[in-house]
Amino acid sequence: MKVGSLFAGIGGIDLGFQQAGFDILWANEIDRDACKTYKLNFPETKLFEGDIRKLDAAKLENVDIITAGFPCQPFSVCGNQKGFGDDRGNLFFEIMRIADAIEPRIIFLENVANLVKHDKGRTFNVIHNELVSRGYYLRYLVADACDYGIPQHRTRTYLLAFRSVEECESYRFPERVKLEKRIFDIIDKSVKVDDSFYLPQNTLKYTKMANAITDDNQIYRFSDYGIQKSKDGICFTLKANMGTWYDRVPIIKDYYGIRTITLDECLAIMGFPKEFRIADILLKSAYKQLGNTVCVPLIKRIANQVNSWGLR
Structure with a gap:
C-alpha cells in the first residue's frame, strides 16, 4: 500500500510504515532542518518543502494512506491549549483538504494524549465529525510507548480512519509488549562522548545535578519544578523544548562525568535504527526535531496490524 505523509518531520511515522512494508510516495514538511534530515x-x-497551506493537492500522487503527525502544541497540557484558536491547531483542516482531493482509503493521525480531552472533548468531537462526514469510520488508541517495549514514557493519541466499515471493525491495535529494556540497555555509560556534552565541574549547574543524582541508573533533567528523576529506568518524555532550553536535555552520569545525552542516544530512546542519520544542522535544532518525532517501533506495530488483518 502507498503512503503520503503530512507534517512529516524527520520521518518517524514514515519510517514505521516503511518498516512495516509500505511505500512512502511523497511527504510534506515546513521546517527546513527537518527537511534536511528527511531527505x-x-x-x-518526493518531499514537498513548505507550508501545507500552499501545498497543491493536484501535484500529489494518489495514495492508499495519508499519515499526519499534525502540530500538538495547541492541544498539549504543556502548551497554552488554544486548540483550533491557534493557527497551528487549524492546520488539521488542511489534512482534510488534502484528503478531499485524494480520498485515501485510510487516514492515520498522531497527536498528544490530551487531544481526546482538550476543551472537554469538543476538539476531538470536531475531528471525529470531520472524518465521519467524509465517510470514514474511526478507531483510536491512547498509549504510552513504555507499554510497547520502549523505555520512554510517551503517551500519545493514535487515530485510524477507514473508508470501509468492515476494515474498521476488523482492525485491532497491537497488544501491549513487556518492557525488556531500560535506559542503560540503550545508553552505554562506558563510552566516552565528546567533551562538549559534559557539564563543567566548576558550575552551579553541575553542583546542583551532582547533588541530585542519587541513582546512576536513572536519567535526570532540569524542569520548572526543580530536577526531575526517572523511575524504573524508564526515560521521561523527550520534548521539543530540548531545542529551546538546552538545560531541558536529559542528563546522565556515566563513567567519565555528568553529561547531557547525545543525539544518537535520543534517537535510540525513540526506537530509531542505528543507521538513521541527523543532518548537519545546529544542535539545538536537532534536539527540537527529536522531541517532535515519534517512537518508531510503536508506529511500526500499528502499521503492521493493517497488513496482519488483511487490509491490503
Missing part, C-alpha cells in the same frame, strides 16, 4: 534518510520519497 538524508528518505532519498526516494
Whole structure:
C-alpha cells in the first residue's frame, strides 16, 4: 500500500510504515532542518518543502494512506491549549483538504494524549465529525510507548480512519509488549562522548545535578519544578523544548562525568535504527526535531496490524 505523509518531520511515522512494508510516495514538511534530515534518510520519497497551506493537492500522487503527525502544541497540557484558536491547531483542516482531493482509503493521525480531552472533548468531537462526514469510520488508541517495549514514557493519541466499515471493525491495535529494556540497555555509560556534552565541574549547574543524582541508573533533567528523576529506568518524555532550553536535555552520569545525552542516544530512546542519520544542522535544532518525532517501533506495530488483518 502507498503512503503520503503530512507534517512529516524527520520521518518517524514514515519510517514505521516503511518498516512495516509500505511505500512512502511523497511527504510534506515546513521546517527546513527537518527537511534536511528527511531527505538524508528518505532519498526516494518526493518531499514537498513548505507550508501545507500552499501545498497543491493536484501535484500529489494518489495514495492508499495519508499519515499526519499534525502540530500538538495547541492541544498539549504543556502548551497554552488554544486548540483550533491557534493557527497551528487549524492546520488539521488542511489534512482534510488534502484528503478531499485524494480520498485515501485510510487516514492515520498522531497527536498528544490530551487531544481526546482538550476543551472537554469538543476538539476531538470536531475531528471525529470531520472524518465521519467524509465517510470514514474511526478507531483510536491512547498509549504510552513504555507499554510497547520502549523505555520512554510517551503517551500519545493514535487515530485510524477507514473508508470501509468492515476494515474498521476488523482492525485491532497491537497488544501491549513487556518492557525488556531500560535506559542503560540503550545508553552505554562506558563510552566516552565528546567533551562538549559534559557539564563543567566548576558550575552551579553541575553542583546542583551532582547533588541530585542519587541513582546512576536513572536519567535526570532540569524542569520548572526543580530536577526531575526517572523511575524504573524508564526515560521521561523527550520534548521539543530540548531545542529551546538546552538545560531541558536529559542528563546522565556515566563513567567519565555528568553529561547531557547525545543525539544518537535520543534517537535510540525513540526506537530509531542505528543507521538513521541527523543532518548537519545546529544542535539545538536537532534536539527540537527529536522531541517532535515519534517512537518508531510503536508506529511500526500499528502499521503492521493493517497488513496482519488483511487490509491490503
